[in-house]
Amino acid sequence: MKSMTYEIRDGSIGDIPFVLDLGRRTIADSRSAYRPAADEALEASYERLIDTVRMQEHVLLIAQAELAPIGFLILVTDLPDEVTMMAQGFVAYMAVEPDARGRGVGSALLSAAEAAARKRGLSHIALMVTEGNSAARELYAQAGFGTERRLLCKPI
Ligand SMILES: CC(C)(COP(=O)(O)OP(=O)(O)OC[C@H]1O[C@@H](n2cnc3c(N)ncnc32)[C@H](O)[C@@H]1OP(=O)(O)O)[C@@H](O)C(=O)NCCC(=O)NCCS
Numbered sequence: 001m002k003s004m005t006y007e008i009r010d011g012s013i014g015d016i017p018f019v020l021d022l023g024r025r026t027i028a029d030s031r032s033a034y035r036p037a038a039d040e041a042l043e044a045s046y047e048r049l050i051d052t053v054r055m056q057e058h059v060l061l062i063a064q065a066e067l068a069p070i071g072f073l074i075l076v077t078d079l080p081d082e083v084t085m086m087a088q089g090f091v092a093y094m095a096v097e098p099d100a101r102g103r104g105v106g107s108a109l110l111s112a113a114e115a116a117a118r119k120r121g122l123s124h125i126a127l128m129v130t131e132g133n134s135a136a137r138e139l140y141a142q143a144g145f146g147t148e149r150r151l152l153c154k155p156i
Contacts, residue, residue, distance in 0.1 A: 004103050006070060008112040011060030018069050019060070020050060026095040030130045034153040046093070053092050059116045063096065063105045071096035073109040077120055089117030091127035101135075110143045 011019070027046040028039055037045070057078035063071035073094035080087050091113060096105045117125045126148070129136050 004065060004070075004100060004105075006063050006065040006100075006105065006108075008108055009062050009064050011062040011072065015060060015062055015069065015072070016050075018062075019072050019074070020047070022072065022095050022097065023050065023093060029133050029136065031132070032130060032153070033132050034155060049092060058092070059089075059113070061109055061112050061116070063100075063109055065100070070100040071105045071109055073113050075113045075116055075125075077117070077122065081124070081126065086124065087122050089113065089120070089122045089125040091125065106139050107143060110139070114143075 023046045024043045027042045031037060031042060053074055053076060056076050059075040059077060061073045061075070062069050071094070074092040076090040076092050079090045091110075094106065094109055094113075096109075114125055125145075127140065127145070128151070129140060131137075
């Protein structure tokens, strides 16, 4: 496997165009088999997510290669678990450029998010993932995430 040099750094306002662009290009992987929305609807949902996150306390992490950013992760830090009200870090979204995948960038972003959450005194890190998104599900399983609750759906 080709090696690649990159670092994980904190993001800034200048990274927003990259976050919007990569998110729009990857959000289709979160398409539900139960509610198979059109690409435009998924992209709009991603833009709403970014609008919401920008109003919340969050940490933006960027995987930076020599010439360009190749991935990002957004960790929301002011969204407690809705059942226990325990503080947590919540991964709102993450993505890696298609040609940079399979080289540990996603894992590195997740580790950095975990460290950022721990640094802020948060005891857990949580996220939601679409059932059919096998790459993301495997990444999270590999990183030690377990299923806490399930979101069920039935066409009626
Ligand atoms: C999910 C995603 C972030 C993974 O990024 P990545 O940099 O390729 O992940 P890594 O290289 O760090 O992979 C770590 C582990 O995840 C698992 N994994 C990653 N991609 C996988 C794939 N396509 N199939 C199966 N397992 C996969 C593997 O267990 C891998 O460990 P290994 O390389 O030792 O086998 C990337 O595929 C992506 O951007 N997807 C589109 C956006 C998305 O779905 N985001 C998640 C929203 S919840």
